[in-house]
Amino acid sequence: MTRMSFAEAARTALAEEMRRDPLVWALGEDLAQGGIFGQYKGLAEEFGPDRIVSTPISESAIMGAGLGAALCGTRPVIEMRIADFTLCAMDELVSQIAKVRYMFGGQGRAALVVRMPQGMWRNSAAQHSQCLEAWLTHIPGLVVAAPGTPADAAGLLKAAIRSDDPVVLMEPKNLWTAEGEVPEAVEPVALGVARQVAQGDAATVVTWSACVPVVEQGARDSGVACDVFDLRSLWPWDEAAVIASARRTGRLLVVHEAVTVSGFGAEVVARVVEALGPGGLRAVERLGAPRAPVPFSPPLEDAMRMTPARVVQAIRRVASARH
Amino acid sequence: MTRMSFAEAARTALAEEMRRDPLVWALGEDLAQGGIFGQYKGLAEEFGPDRIVSTPISESAIMGAGLGAALCGTRPVIEMRIADFTLCAMDELVSQIAKVRYMFGGQGRAALVVRMPQGMWRNSAAQHSQCLEAWLTHIPGLVVAAPGTPADAAGLLKAAIRSDDPVVLMEPKNLWTAEGEVPEAVEPVALGVARQVAQGDAATVVTWSACVPVVEQGARDSGVACDVFDLRSLWPWDEAAVIASARRTGRLLVVHEAVTVSGFGAEVVARVVEALGPGGLRAVERLGAPRAPVPFSPPLEDAMRMTPARVVQAIRRVASARH
Amino acid sequence: MVGSDDRSAQAAAPPGGGDPSRSPHRQGSASNETARRLAMLRDMARIRAFEHEAVAAMRSGQAPGVVHPSIGQEGVAVGVCANLRRADRITSTHRGHGHAIAKGADARAMMLELHGRAGGSCGGKGGSMHIADFAVGMLGANGVVGAGIPIACGAAQAIRLRRAVRSAEAAARLAGGQRNREPAGAEEDDAIVACFFGDGAVNRGPFLEGMNWAALYRLPVLFVCEDNGFAAFTRNSAVTAGGGPAVRAEACGVPAIAVDGEDALAVDAVAAELVARIRGGAGPQFLHARCYRWEGHTGTDAAAYRPAEEAAAARDRDCIRRLAAALATAGVAAEEIAAIEAEAAEEMASHRAAAMAAPWPDPGAAFSDVQDAGAPA
Amino acid sequence: MVGSDDRSAQAAAPPGGGDPSRSPHRQGSASNETARRLAMLRDMARIRAFEHEAVAAMRSGQAPGVVHPSIGQEGVAVGVCANLRRADRITSTHRGHGHAIAKGADARAMMLELHGRAGGSCGGKGGSMHIADFAVGMLGANGVVGAGIPIACGAAQAIRLRRAVRSAEAAARLAGGQRNREPAGAEEDDAIVACFFGDGAVNRGPFLEGMNWAALYRLPVLFVCEDNGFAAFTRNSAVTAGGGPAVRAEACGVPAIAVDGEDALAVDAVAAELVARIRGGAGPQFLHARCYRWEGHTGTDAAAYRPAEEAAAARDRDCIRRLAAALATAGVAAEEIAAIEAEAAEEMASHRAAAMAAPWPDPGAAFSDVQDAGAPA
Numbered sequence A, B: 001m002t003r004m005s006f007a008e009a010a011r012t013a014l015a016e017e018m019r020r021d022p023l024v025w026a027l028g029e030d031l032a033q034g035g036i037f038g039q040y041k042g043l044a045e046e047f048g049p050d051r052i053v054s055t056p057i058s059e060s061a062i063m064g065a066g067l068g069a070a071l072c073g074t075r076p077v078i079e080m081r082i083a084d085f086t087l088c089a090m091d092e093l094v095s096q097i098a099k100v101r102y103m104f105g106g107q108g109r110a111a112l113v114v115r116m117p118q119g120m121w122r123n124s125a126a127q128h129s130q131c132l133e134a135w136l137t138h139i140p141g142l143v144v145a146a147p148g149t150p151a152d153a154a155g156l157l158k159a160a161i162r163s164d165d166p167v168v169l170m171e172p173k174n175l176w177t178a179e180g181e182v183p184e185a186v187e188p189v190a191l192g193v194a195r196q197v198a199q200g201d202a203a204t205v206v207t208w209s210a211c212v213p214v215v216e217q218g219a220r221d222s223g224v225a226c227d228v229f230d231l232r233s234l235w236p237w238d239e240a241a242v243i244a245s246a247r248r249t250g251r252l253l254v255v256h257e258a259v260t261v262s263g264f265g266a267e268v269v270a271r272v273v274e275a276l277g278p279g280g281l282r283a284v285e286r287l288g289a290p291r292a293p294v295p296f297s298p299p300l301e302d303a304m305r306m307t308p309a310r311v312v313q314a315i316r317r318v319a320s321a322r323h
Numbered sequence C, D: 001m002v003g004s005d006d007r008s009a010q011a012a013a014p015p016g017g018g019d020p021s022r023s024p025h026r027q028g029s030a031s032n033e034t035a036r037r038l039a040m041l042r043d044m045a046r047i048r049a050f051e052h053e054a055v056a057a058m059r060s061g062q063a064p065g066v067v068h069p070s071i072g073q074e075g076v077a078v079g080v081c082a083n084l085r086r087a088d089r090i091t092s093t094h095r096g097h098g099h100a101i102a103k104g105a106d107a108r109a110m111m112l113e114l115h116g117r118a119g120g121s122c123g124g125k126g127g128s129m130h131i132a133d134f135a136v137g138m139l140g141a142n143g144v145v146g147a148g149i150p151i152a153c154g155a156a157q158a159i160r161l162r163r164a165v166r167s168a169e170a171a172a173r174l175a176g177g178q179r180n181r182e183p184a185g186a187e188e189d190d191a192i193v194a195c196f197f198g199d200g201a202v203n204r205g206p207f208l209e210g211m212n213w214a215a216l217y218r219l220p221v222l223f224v225c226e227d228n229g230f231a232a233f234t235r236n237s238a239v240t241a242g243g244g245p246a247v248r249a250e251a252c253g254v255p256a257i258a259v260d261g262e263d264a265l266a267v268d269a270v271a272a273e274l275v276a277r278i279r280g281g282a283g284p285q286f287l288h289a290r291c292y293r294w295e296g297h298t299g300t301d302a303a304a305y306r307p308a309e310e311a312a313a314a315r316d317r318d319c320i321r322r323l324a325a326a327l328a329t330a331g332v333a334a335e336e337i338a339a340i341e342a343e344a345a346e347e348m349a350s351h352r353a354a355a356m357a358a359p360w361p362d363p364g365a366a367f368s369d370v371q372d373a374g375a376p377a
């Protein structure tokens, strides 16, 4: 184990994959300058301009070219800079990449990775703070992963690169500089397998991405012993682990940074309720952002932010609710 | 009451609004030719090329220009041809239109309508059959409506045009030729108010858009007396009516054409479960499409299609489930 | 307007080289030249016959969904693809039957696909708008206008990266990393990508992004704008400002040339030159081919938005009759030409009959090939 | 390269006409000309002073988020906006302080906005990247590169539609239909829209779509490409092929002209001509203004990706000093110029102090102005 930042872990993992497979390459804006979070630092020097491709501000072309390159047998890592800019390349992601294998009856596959760091970071306001993971879980053909720790940043990136499916990797912008323990030799993390962060019988708490440290903290502070899961993958997601836990605890709390309405928490709740029947549960709650854009001003932005204190309250509500 | 097709009802409503307010205008591809479903037929002749604007194949510009025009005091009706092509203009819709009022502190408003006919229609395959309403309900700033009858096609379009919010209107492609009774003088339908289609104590069934006639039929065929709601508006949606009904029936079924995973049905289920507590319900089910693209071949497409028979089975399951 | 580039002057490998019946060598001798032109005629006749059947099948309801016929435009598809090899790739459009057949796609499988049957090019899951045949380098039709442009750019980038990898003697890696069906000879070092799109696509953003991208990275792409004058029900000149597709391409650094797309031999000649340049390393080239869409936008659109005389005049300029006339002048007997056309008609009629007789896909196909991880239950 | 158009030759209304301190009349007399130039100098000095404070505030952490300074580029914003009236609209970019101030936006409110305080232009909800001031026709900065281009097109279309409605004597409708704050005189018949964007935006699809759109509908839009040579951390020439912004615009039918953006008087002169053409009905015009971004991409980017000498040389070409020199030649006393700059510095320092002293927005503001129907609880 080595202690390193999220960005450093991700950078190292990509470098290792690029050394392992000469057909892995990356494309996106400012990559030769190391990317905006330093997650590509030094890679242009090692791998040259044909494998670390600095592109124009052309999101449609970045995404579409990545697909074409995958169809011709290379393994592109498509960098979107931030998830919000994926909105400029949604046709390419949703109507092309996600559907190409199916539409063409399996003749071609989009074995590629789309990286889209997401969420609030340094008061970036409405156009630079969105969390859109729920959208992508709704799209057949896509695998969706959202690391919450440096180790998973590395392990999920490796898994994404080696996957023959198109994998959307949503890194939490706010955690690039966060540090954590990372194995010397990072192995790919199995897609669809949650990481259990804490154990306890009082409730099942599910989260991912930037909320992982927030929920860990909140769960500790609450003094309530809960099963806490970092989903890591949102599609496929670890239904088995969550359902098994919820069956035991009878109480489910889902916490995410995204807007609550139609967020992925709705899917988790609906799925667990369907699986166990409403009678199998005693309390259910989603904790996410209000249905409002993210404002700029710090105190206003705070109103949208997930905090350990909010998690503490929600855990206590869920653990004590009677029906 | 007059019997008319969905397209005719919508066309008439738009014409009436354009006569009422000279600042209402429409822009989109092939509008001068009447639009691809005939919903603009004859309007170019009446209102001329500056109010029925036939545009290039430039979805970003269509959407973005609509916003600019709204900010300068006109009321554009933005025609996207089909919802799938909105993927080519997502930044304009989600990061611009939805956020402009908030971001600018209320200085400007995007009082406009985005029409995006959606869903399966005549074996159009993966890139022309998507239902993405759940996405838009997740985006703060947007109002989302989805008519399921000719009368609501007219009434919701009028409400959308008169609303000072940006309203996304998702017409069901498959219903353009369907006929129904439409009042002589169409009044705007209040956004956020469901239409109760049938009454009964055995279960609460919620649906919208192209599934409305399917669910009506299925409910009749099931022989089970249910409360059936056509939501009509998905954001805001008529939580009060649905929750009151579910409190009474204790059983909830949500039916939609979209993929079940992370569809709007998840939100409805999660919200009702949160409101009533899981103990307040005895059965919950979502009925939607499998998480697969829509295939071309008729028997394969049928596997994705909502049918009265599937609704019948689901109603019976929900009405009889014991926990 | 073709940009001149020193490197492009050096003669590239001769065209042809794939399935010889598809892409005959042109070697200068009169009889070889005639054989090549006969092969072109055959493919043009096959495309037309295919689409006559396809339109009839759509009108009768036998082919579900929508068919976009390219009848009248066959000279562009064939004139371009006559200069491509198996290892070359193409991207296509909603109006892509001609591109596919000209590139050597299996016409029978295509017809089955149109009918949504088992054995179709995409197992019935794509239909007319999504026909692909990766085995011959046909990377797919596309239901989104302009969407093929960035895809073609990336395909070309991949071809180049793989060449670099091979030359770095890391080819051993390829075996494991290779997942898609690929055309024979996919590893030819000077493979290129031909990217077809309509005149309507030049008004979409990805057109600009793709042109800049291809020029910037000097990619081996031949852009082919099939300018049939219409974008769906709208005359494209009514919604397009400025000097047109070629001028826009050149503004982004892609040299462009215009050609009469109804003259298959002219298309062939210009495409030969452009493809040679591209193989020689000159970077992307742009071919603006004027043509006319005889039929409506779809097989059931009566095209009432344009004067009947205009369409009639286009029919008089028929690219197939023009090529046939050139062959007659070169001494080919009328019977031989008639036989080719008859054979094409017969082939496609039999494909249609086969399609009608073919079974529907296995119902389980609806749930296969979505994805590996998280596939639908 | 400016396209010639008969209608454009007729002299349009003289520039100016808004707040006289913002957009002074140019009427030929030497003293008026000098007054106009002094006003330009004042705005350029105010922009620079504003951004010095803004960068300092960002570096010290007092202004949250990111500030993108336009220091060194002031001549473009002011040279263009000197020719606009209150009723004209502008769209802007992430680097938009200069555009806003030049258009007459309330600099104090802007500074409060940067600090996220109550009383900010957007009530603290937008920040530097989303400053707007609809009261003076400033329709907003934008965090998405190129996104302002289609918005500007639509704004121009609306201006035209409203003019038509007025002339059809349906103006009575306006009162009820009017929802947004609008600049004084918003109903001027020949109002135009100026659309600012960077050189990086020319590689995005909406650039093409917007150019075609504006040319097609012959809209009253002045496109202003501020070519500062960089797109974030990348030299834009390294990712842009072909002949550049002006050539691309012309390819879509928008006449274009290049200007030295570091010479405010040159910008003013060319903008005057283009604005006159536009008001005269000539359709959209394109101004390609070369300049240089003195600072990094953001207030904290050290810009290590470019030679220090290059930035130093740009500082030597300082548009403010150049205009000051021209004024000196015209007889303006050095003290007067120094006083203007000192006043500007003082104004912005006081705004910054005011911002630091201002209260935070009411917490409820986080939930207001989302939407009417379905607003967050």
Ligand SMILES: Cc1ncc(C[n+]2csc(CCOP(=O)(O)OP(=O)(O)O)c2C)c(N)n1
Pocket (backbone or CB within 6 Å): B029, B057, B059, B081, B085, B088, C093, C094, C095, C143, C144, C145, C197, C198, C199, C200, C201, C228, C229, C230, C231, C232, C236, C293
């Ligand atoms: C992005 C997008 N917008 C709209 C459409 C609907 N549409 C299908 S074909 C077509 C016209 C295309 O014209 P062109 O590119 O000239 O090709 P042609 O049909 O003439 O071959 C349109 C508008 C689409 N498929 N994709």
Ligand SMILES: Cc1ncc(C[n+]2csc(CCOP(=O)(O)OP(=O)(O)O)c2C)c(N)n1
Pocket (backbone or CB within 6 Å): A029, A057, A059, A081, A085, A088, D093, D094, D095, D143, D144, D145, D197, D198, D199, D200, D201, D228, D229, D230, D231, D232, D236, D293
């Ligand atoms: C669509 C989009 N892609 C990427 C970005 C990130 N980004 C912000 S500013 C910028 C550079 C813009 O360059 P240019 O247009 O030349 O404007 P300048 O910053 O030089 O004023 C980039 C890439 C963005 N904001 N929007």
Ligand SMILES: [Mg+2]
Pocket (backbone or CB within 6 Å): C198, C199, C200, C226, C227, C228, C229, C230, C231, C232, C236
């Ligand atoms: Mg066309």
Ligand SMILES: [Mg+2]
Pocket (backbone or CB within 6 Å): D198, D199, D200, D226, D227, D228, D229, D230, D231, D232, D236
């Ligand atoms: Mg720049």
